[in-house]
Every structure is written in structure tokens, then in C-alpha cells.
Amino acid sequence: MTLDPQTLLAILAMAVATAATRIGGLVLFGFLTLDRRQKRAMEAIPPAVLMAVVAPTALATGPAETIAAAITALAALRLPLLAATALGVAAVAALRAMGL
Template sequence: MSAGIANAVAIDPFTFLAIAGMALVTYATRVGGWLATRRMVLSGRALAAMEAVPAAVLTAVITPMVLVTGPAETIAAAITVAASLKLPRLVTVALGVVCVVLLRRLMY
């Protein structure tokens, strides 16, 4: 891997720990909701609210990064959002990662 690409995808330990911690909290929220409600009969509205929590946490994490870090991340996020309207989730995630890496490489 060339030094330029390595720098584009480098992540410091604190960022990694923050991402891992947020992933754990998202997972715990999902499992906690399931454990708390597994014996309850939820209405459609309550079920929709429970299913929206992980996406809300992810949005709260990603939005500041998109708006503060730089133009490469903002453009990559816009491309990813547009792609998410038509493409499967896994393809959208892969496209977002590729876009941010390429844009960082081209812009910095």
C-alpha cells in the first residue's frame, strides 16, 4: 500500500475506540429493546420507534463528522445518501467508503 493511501485510511486509536464504543452502544440498545419487550405485544407505532433507535444513533454519530471534517467527507456523504435511495445497504456502505478514500486522495 502506498503512503498516500495508507494516510487516507489511517485511523487513530481514539477514533477507533469511539467508533467501537458507539457500535457497542447501538448493539446494546437493540438487544436491550428486544429483551425489555420480548414478552410485550407492541403496537405498530411502538415497534417502529424501537426499530428507529439504531439509525438515530448512527445519524447522531455521522452528522458531525460530515459537517465538520472537510469537503471530501461531505461530498462522499452526499453521494452515499443519494446511492442509498436505489442501492442495497451493503453496496451503499462500500460505495461510501470508496468515495471518501478516493476523495481524500484527490483533494488532500
């Protein structure tokens, strides 16, 4: 298997851009003072991004995926993101096993 140098360069550039964005955000937040309302808004971003990425596929594939996406969205209102995601994975597996 060969790796095209341009492909490798693109992958490395994307990795650097991703790392720089994350580090920049952490540095920026060190200088900010957020009130309670702003903190809640920031905490809502990860589940919102997850649903924005997952929803198009979940709604276009089948009933098991659609139901599991709804379960995950509801769970994300109360549970940490990792727990809600794990619940969604378990739900889609169970629903597929039931034949949906």
C-alpha cells in the same frame, strides 16, 4: 505500559452497561407486538444514529467527507446499513484520491 485500575474499572463498567442495554432491548422486544408503521420506525433508528454520530465530523472536515456523508445518507434510504456504510467509505476514499 501500566493500566490504571480505575481506568480498567471504568472500561469494564461501560462494557457491562452496553451489554445490559442491548440484552434488555432484545428481551423487551420479545414481549412487544409491532404494527407495520412501528416496525418501519424501528428500522429507521440505526441509520439515524449513524448520521447523528458522523454528521458533525463530516460537515466540519472537508468537501470529500461532506459529499461522502450525503452519498451514505441517500444510500441508507434503499440499502442495508452495512452496504450504505461501505459505500460511504468507498466514496470518501475515492473523493480523497481525486483531491477533494
